[in-house]
Amino acid sequence: MDAPHDDALRWGTGPLIELDEGDCWALLGSRELxxxxxxxxxxxxxxxxxxxxxxxxxxxxTTAYSSLAQQIDDSPVAYEVDDLxxxxxxxxxxxxxxxxxxxxxGREGPNPPDLQTWPSGPRPVWVEVIPRSVTGRRLVAS
Numbered sequence: 808m809d810a811p812h813d814d815a816l817r818w819g820t821g822p823l824i825e826l827d828e829g830d831c832w833a834l835l836g837s838r839e840l841x842x843x844x845x846x847x848x849x850x851x852x853x854x855x856x857x858x859x860x861x862x863x864x865x866x867x868x869t870t871a872y873s874s875l876a877q878q879i880d881d882s883p884v885a886y887e888v889d890d891l892x893x894x895x896x897x898x899x900x901x902x903x904x905x906x907x908x909x910x911x912x913g914r915e916g917p918n919p920p921d922l923q924t925w926p927s928g929p930r931p932v933w934v935e936v937i938p939r940s941v942t943g944r945r946l947v948a949s
């Protein structure tokens with residue numbers, strides 16, 4: 808099959824710019840959905856989840872019996888959020904690398920922010936991702 812004749816669809820559109828940590832947190836806070844990755848018993852695992860940010864911490868919610876809750880407590884994780892414009896081929900991506908910690912209801916500790924999850928049903932277990940690094944890049948349309 809022939810490639811499209813439009814050069815904008817065949818070639819990159821602009822420079823790739825590193826984002827500072829403040830911009831990364833602002834972009835994380837501007838979205839509700841991302842992907843969390845961890846090493847599970849069968850190798851790499853990746854799930855889409857809703858998130859919220861508060862005071863330099865990333866928060867998720869899950870069920871007590873999910874693979875997420877059973878496999879990530881005190882484990883290294885990565886979390887990625889992005890936004891793309893397929894027409895202009897511009898967008899951004901932010902990655903948080905850190906340690907996940909389960910926070911159960913009624914337990915002393917930090918207060919999680921308000922977080923509504925898209926799937927229905929109770930999600931009483933909070934996941935606190937304490938960041939080790941927060942990085943991002945933006946692809947700018949020319």
